Amino acid sequence: MESDVQKSLEIYKEQLRYGYIRTAYLALTRYIADLKSKFSTQYKTGNISFGYLDYTYFSFYNQYLRNHKLRFGIVLNHEKLQFELWLMGQNADVQRKYWEILKNSVWNGNRKKMPKYSILEIVLENQIDFSNKDNMTQNIMKHSVTLALEIQEYLKNIDC
16 A cells, blocks of 8 residues: 555656646636636625635535525536536435435436435536537536525425
């Protein structure tokens, strides 16, 4: 195990020397911060969680979501290099409760098993393209708010 860690550190150091990882990471995390700063004022936003080069995200919520111990997240999935909308619960019990309610919904995409960190995971943008950043930003903003409102309305209609 230790030799694996040491080898990983050597590879990491070597890759950082090239500068591409640092440049990409800074561009992506700055972009997340930019999304957060421009996000719809109908929601409050949480802090940015930078994760472990797996997921970087910020949460957003309103009073309805807070009352139900829910929040949405705009998530950068580093491995898939895509932006996703996640519905998250305050704890595992809340996530299980809402998974049972939403697992057969149109937003689930036929997933059979509850996601590890969320209730729902919806792809917002599967091609990160900084050469068309304005269009990408509008798409992420528009779809995240539209989907969040649809999901909240669905939950309200079933009296959750």
